[in-house]
Amino acid sequence: MPNKPITTGPDRRGYYGPYGGMYVPETLMAPLLELTDQYGQARRDPAFRRALNGYLRDFVGRPTPLYFAERMTRELGCAGVYLKREDLCHTGAHKINNSLGQALLAQRMGKHRVIAETGAGQHGVATATVAAMFGMECVIYMGAVDMERQALNVFRMRSLGAQVVPVTAGQQTLKEAISEAMRDWVTNVRTTHYILGSALGAHPYPRIVRDFQSVIGREARRQIKRQAGRLPTALVACVGGGSNSIGLFYPFIRDAQVQMIGVEAGGRGIRKGQHAARFAGGKVGILQGTKTFLLQDRHGQIELTHSVSAGLDYAAIGPEHSWLRDLGRVEYAHVTDREAVEAFDALGRWEGILPALETAHAFAWCVQQADRWQRDDVLVLNCSGRGDKDVQQVAAWKQEHTR
Amino acid sequence: MWSEKEKMTRIEKNFTALQAAGQKGFIAYITAGDPNLDATVEHIYALERAGVDIVELGIPFSDPLADGPVNQESAMRALDAGTNLKGVFEMVRQVRRVSDIPLMCYCYMNLLYAPGFERTVQQAAKAGIDGLLILDLPTEEAGDYARTLQDAGLNLITLITPTTPEARMRRIVQHASGFVYAVSRTGVTGIQKSLASDAGELVQRARRVTTLPLALGFGIADPAQAAAAAQNADAVVVGSAIVKQWHEAGASATRQKRVERWIRSMVQAVKEVPVQ
Numbered sequence: 001m002p003n004k005p006i007t008t009g010p011d012r013r014g015y016y017g018p019y020g021g022m023y024v025p026e027t028l029m030a031p032l033l034e035l036t037d038q039y040g041q042a043r044r045d046p047a048f049r050r051a052l053n054g055y056l057r058d059f060v061g062r063p064t065p066l067y068f069a070e071r072m073t074r075e076l077g078c079a080g081v082y083l084k085r086e087d088l089c090h091t092g093a094h095k096i097n098n099s100l101g102q103a104l105l106a107q108r109m110g111k112h113r114v115i116a117e118t119g120a121g122q123h124g125v126a127t128a129t130v131a132a133m134f135g136m137e138c139v140i141y142m143g144a145v146d147m148e149r150q151a152l153n154v155f156r157m158r159s160l161g162a163q164v165v166p167v168t169a170g171q172q173t174l175k176e177a178i179s180e181a182m183r184d185w186v187t188n189v190r191t192t193h194y195i196l197g198s199a200l201g202a203h204p205y206p207r208i209v210r211d212f213q214s215v216i217g218r219e220a221r222r223q224i225k226r227q228a229g230r231l232p233t234a235l236v237a238c239v240g241g242g243s244n245s246i247g248l249f250y251p252f253i254r255d256a257q258v259q260m261i262g263v264e265a266g267g268r269g270i271r272k273g274q275h276a277a278r279f280a281g282g283k284v285g286i287l288q289g290t291k292t293f294l295l296q297d298r299h300g301q302i303e304l305t306h307s308v309s310a311g312l313d314y315a316a317i318g319p320e321h322s323w324l325r326d327l328g329r330v331e332y333a334h335v336t337d338r339e340a341v342e343a344f345d346a347l348g349r350w351e352g353i354l355p356a357l358e359t360a361h362a363f364a365w366c367v368q369q370a371d372r373w374q375r376d377d378v379l380v381l382n383c384s385g386r387g388d389k390d391v392q393q394v395a396a397w398k399q400e401h402t403r
Numbered sequence: 404m405w406s407e408k409e410k411m412t413r414i415e416k417n418f419t420a421l422q423a424a425g426q427k428g429f430i431a432y433i434t435a436g437d438p439n440l441d442a443t444v445e446h447i448y449a450l451e452r453a454g455v456d457i458v459e460l461g462i463p464f465s466d467p468l469a470d471g472p473v474n475q476e477s478a479m480r481a482l483d484a485g486t487n488l489k490g491v492f493e494m495v496r497q498v499r500r501v502s503d504i505p506l507m508c509y510c511y512m513n514l515l516y517a518p519g520f521e522r523t524v525q526q527a528a529k530a531g532i533d534g535l536l537i538l539d540l541p542t543e544e545a546g547d548y549a550r551t552l553q554d555a556g557l558n559l560i561t562l563i564t565p566t567t568p569e570a571r572m573r574r575i576v577q578h579a580s581g582f583v584y585a586v587s588r589t590g591v592t593g594i595q596k597s598l599a600s601d602a603g604e605l606v607q608r609a610r611r612v613t614t615l616p617l618a619l620g621f622g623i624a625d626p627a628q629a630a631a632a633a634q635n636a637d638a639v640v641v642g643s644a645i646v647k648q649w650h651e652a653g654a655s656a657t658r659q660k661r662v663e664r665w666i667r668s669m670v671q672a673v674k675e676v677p678v679q
Contacts, residue, residue, distance in 0.1 A: 300517025
């Protein structure tokens with residue numbers, strides 16, 4: 001653990017150490033600079049913060065509970081496992097914290113059309129929800145493969161009045177959905193705000209998303225001190241692009257004694273095209289606006305990824321995570337599809353909570369590392385989303401793997 | 404002056420010659436490796452026969468976020484054929500044995516960054532490429548990379564768009580050389596029914612900040628549009644339309660020839676536009 005104080009980013013150019021930046025076509029530079037400027041003003045505007053906090057309380061249902069998971073605590077043999085219940089947010093995941101903030105920003109900028117990409121569908125549902133609430137036009141881009149494996153969320157988005165556009169390019173998952181959303185934004189930039197859902201993309205997005213998601217960590221820090229009387233030994237969260245994890249971690253970043261673990265998707269194992277663990281198989285590159293760790297071949301072409309969970313199935317990781325890893329501040333691990341599915345079941349049986357498959361990766365790692373925990377350790381896990389959307393996917397996975 | 408001229412790229416020499424002849428330029432985009440690199444060599448020769456001034460070679464990337472469907476599919480075909488930068492440079496060396504046509508690459512940053520930026524840029528220059536247009540390298544990030552290109556004797560072709568404010572244009576053209584590429588509308592590459600109405604205004608704005616030649620592109624698909632674009636600009640760029648026609652022509656020599664004639668008609672439409 002480094003003793004020097006952590007300098008988090010971003011700097012004025014949107015960098016976290018050597019990662020981040022603004023690698024986008026020129027057409028997007030003016031709108032990104034405008035967004036940087038407008039967000040800077042909004043952030044300091046008490047009226048904006050009041051409006052955001054009001055909606056977070058009354059519409060999203062914040063603060064979410066920090067739940068003492070008694071049976072899981074016993075299973076792991078430590079002093080306490082606490083679940084930050086983001087699955088209890090309106091729409092069923094943490095994604096709405098950011099969608100809401102960015103929709104308010106869009107209104108402030110006079111943009112009445114919002115677009116978003118979605119992988120697991122939770123960000124799409126959250127964005128469709130706030131767009132409906134504010135009366136904004138909403139278009140969601142989603143890979144055709146993801147639309148199939150997250151059909152429930154497609155139905156929800158359409159019921160909320162959003163247009164869901166299938167993306168059939170390439171691998172037909174999250175990465176292609178982001179490219180297609182960026183193409184829409186490039187074309188309709190004067191009327192449209194792009195609500196990016198993860199701590200990814202060009203500056204200022206990684207920062208905006210982190211800030212709006214940091215409500216998770218701020219609440220958790222207050223709650224654990226009250227409920228456990230101390231700071232936790234470790235924070236654990238899954239990492240796709242990295243929004244729920246950075247949201248939990250960031251407010252603890254200067255608490256040097258608190259360990260942080262981000263869990264990536266190990267898929268079918270760390271072999272080319274079989275996983276989405278960027279720190280296990282990737283190297284630094286530039287994709288979709290940002291410089292960060294990427295799964296790519298030696299020519300710089302982006303590699304295929306695989307994860308049972310659509311929300312973690314992405315070739316790049318948010319730039320701030322790359323920096324936190326270099327600093328040694330956050331530890332990154334990965335678990336397989338099988339371990340995630342087993343954790344999905346275990347949490348249901350132990351705690352009566354069916355987590356999202358993304359979230360199940362974080363649980364799986366805690367269970368796998370049971371030997372690591374001492375009797376007086378206190379863990380906080382981000383229960384980032386609920387698993388209703390995944391029941392068909394889990395059933396299909398089990399059928400395929402028990403034959 | 405003499406030594407300066409020696410160092411000029413083929414792109415710069417071409418614009419100097421066009422200016423002396425009182426002519427507008429024609430830049431043609433094709434994806435390198437669609438359907439394979441042997442075909443690309445033939446296409447470059449065909450473009451030269453058709454009177455094209457500069458060939459812009461798209462380097463296929465797995466995630467081309469600035470491209471519309473035509474060029475996306477073209478890139479996929481090129482990747483499926485196994486195209487990579489090493490192969491493109493080899494192909495360019497082959498072309499250079501017989502042709503001096505100015506060649507520039509249209510590419511995404513990761514393809515240069517992953518194998519090592521400096522080394523790759525030097526290889527490009529050595530192969531006989533004259534300039535690079537790096538789609539996702541805005542002026543904010545260009546600094547050191549722009550110097551690397553300059554040291555290698557390559558032009559850095561920069562983009563200005565309808566959303567670029569004038570103060571920003573001034574900063575962008577500081578890194579630019581060869582020519583400045585004005586994107587005629589917001590959006591991705593692709594074929595449009597008509598030229599954006601504010602394209603002329605964009606060129607006018609750019610004239611106020613640079614003396615470099617200005618090329619206008621994105622969406623031009625027929626001789627009439629090409630001629631209209633050439634009214635204000637020093638050169639026009641035609642991309643997706645050529646990619647589409649050549650793909651649809653397939654392996655038929657007759658149909659390939661027909662595409663070449665159609666390209667020639669666009670070039671001629673541009674050449675007939677008088678220089679004010």
